[in-house]
Amino acid sequence: MKSLLSETPNAQAGEKGMTGETLAIRGGRPLTGRVEVKGAKNLVTKAMVAALLGETASTLRDVPDISDVQVVRSLLEVHGVTVVDGEEEGTFHLDPSGAVAAHFEEIDAHAGASRIPILFCGPLLHLLGEALIPDLGGCRIGDRPINFHMDALRAFGAVVDKSYEGIRITAPGGLHGANIDLPYPSVGATEQVLLTAVKARGTTELRNAAIEPEIMDLIAVLQKMGAIISYEPNRVILIEGVDTLQGYDHRAIFDRNEAASWACAALATDGDIFVGGARQQEMLTFLNVFRKAGGWFDVREDGIQFRRGGALKPVVVETDVHPGFMTDWQQPLIVALTQAEGRSTVHETVYENRLGFTQALNQMGADIVVHPQGIDAPDRRVPRRALEQAAVITGPTPLHAADVEVPDLRGGYSYVIAALAAEGESTVRNVGIIRRGYEKFFAKLDALGADFDVVD
Structure with missing residues (x-):
């Protein structure tokens, strides 16, 4: 039985102070339903x-x-x-x-x-x-x-x-x-x-x-x-x-990072998620990549519906400042790309350590190779930066359960989604960090049909 009693954030908790929760997640079930996003x-x-x-x-x-x-x-x-x-x-x-x-x-x-x-x-x-x-x-x-x-x-x-x-x-x-x-x-x-x-x-x-x-x-x-x-x-x-x-x-403007995260969760778990409050204009770049990767979406007056449109396809993504593809979008997207048929490449040009989370995905069965110095390519649109990295994701690879620890906000969300897409029961530790940026996270997972327990 799920316990949602710890949904209220601790006002004085820093990142280390919010790491005392662990989820036991039983995966293999599509996430379906509706979630609402508030201000960014x-x-x-x-x-x-x-x-x-x-x-x-x-x-x-x-x-x-x-x-x-x-x-x-x-x-x-x-x-x-x-x-x-x-x-x-x-x-x-x-x-x-x-x-x-x-x-x-x-x-x-x-x-x-x-x-x-x-x-x-x-x-x-x-x-x-x-x-x-x-x-x-x-x-x-x-x-x-x-x-x-x-x-x-x-x-x-x-x-x-x-x-x-x-x-x-x-x-x-x-x-x-x-x-x-x-x-x-x-x-x-x-x-x-x-x-x-x-x-x-x-x-x-x-x-x-x-x-x-x-x-x-x-x-x-x-x-x-x-x-x-x-x-x-x-x-x-x-x-x-x-x-x-x-x-x-x-x-406040809606949280496009959270909206994109739930969209990627729909892709990764083969689910169907309506994100209330999401708007098309601020998500144009994301929606283009989502469609190229095999996603389907329907823009409505009160939000956007996301699901797969067929088999997932490999894509090449370069993160960049707006109006480029946001660095906060690539982590949950990479989880979905582990199920795409072929080789995807994600060039991370904003932060130099943002691909470290992929190690845990490999423990779960993903095939992701990180290039610490990035990769040169003739069709690159974003200027190379000295700090950039690149991840090459080859799929599809079935994901299986693992014991992982949340490293940061977006990486932590990605671990939860990977566990929900994987077969078996995973243990995800330090999930309190996720509530730095995701409101009522456990309740939303519950509403989407996720099978999990808060174990401490």
């Missing part, structure tokens, strides 16, 4: 931080009940922001009027392994003149240097001091507009610039900016608050600083 983790957490910039309270809707959201809520409350649940499920009212400075120890205790504290810098500098950043964590999928963030803050006039506790950032003369050219269209660095530039004196020009849908939705949030932001061709964003901002009322 990669927008909601940033919009919550943006509430610090307003002089009045903000309302954020479609907030998912995931641990990353609870971490940000705790951090806001440590800084004196009042966060109240609204009558509508998934609604937060955020009042920054009581905002105060916090100590390193408080921030560190509530942040856990999250990297969210770094995005508090700009708003806190505007509000309090100081920001503190403890050691940063996050999923162990590759190098995520903070130098992009620190260089951007220095360009705005901030002073960055390092200590044994972490990083102390001040702005003795206030923050001013800047000309910033990112060496890579980093989502986090783009968010940092946006959250800092909106109240900096003068105009900021950001070149080589990330343009993911979640970035555009954050810009919409800031514009509602009174910011003046325009998007120019060729990844250029112009921000004219304003003196004051007000609160916002905003419904």
Whole structure:
């Protein structure tokens, strides 16, 4: 009998603190049914931080009940922001009027392994003149240097001091507009610039900016608050600083990462899953690859239905920044590709360690060879990067049960789906990490007919 009592995330749990759960999964059964996706983790957490910039309270809707959201809520409350649940499920009212400075120890205790504290810098500098950043964590999928963030803050006039506790950032003369050219269209660095530039004196020009849908939705949030932001061709964003901002009322963009994950689960288990809340426009690139791999989908007004359209086919995929194929999409897709007839290749160009999860899939019977230095190919569209890797998946190979341990958020989801597609009973450990980005994960699996038990 399934136990869903542990669905509520622990607000103070970091990545290591959420690893105490194990699933016993009996596979070989298609996942069928309907799941709903709420707001995107990669927008909601940033919009919550943006509430610090307003002089009045903000309302954020479609907030998912995931641990990353609870971490940000705790951090806001440590800084004196009042966060109240609204009558509508998934609604937060955020009042920054009581905002105060916090100590390193408080921030560190509530942040856990999250990297969210770094995005508090700009708003806190505007509000309090100081920001503190403890050691940063996050999923162990590759190098995520903070130098992009620190260089951007220095360009705005901030002073960055390092200590044994972490990083102390001040702005003795206030923050001013800047000309910033990112060496890579980093989502986090783009968010940092946006959250800092909106109240900096003068105009900021950001070149080589990330343009993911979640970035555009954050810009919409800031514009509602009174910011003046325009998007120019060729990844250029112009921000004219304003003196004051007000609160916002905003419904978050849907989580396209979760939507793609359930779509891949339908492929891998030969199931039929309707993802309520998913939209076509933000998933165009994914849907093209899904169709090439043998998937079938039906776009409806309230979501998208996903299933196989016949035998699965091999594909070649290159991950890239938007509008390319997202790095978060490749892990669950690789599970499905183990059942495709032929040889698929996935070029991972965003993170250098994101293919390590394939070792466990090989233990389950997959035939995946990882090339640590990537693979040259004449038809490559994404420019090669020094850190890239490639995975060659040969299929179809029947998957069988195994005992595996979740390494990170997307890899962990992929292990669960692989176990559901495999014959026999698998043990998947450290599944708590998955709730960093998947709301009501156990309940959704149950609704789709998955056969599993929470064993600790």
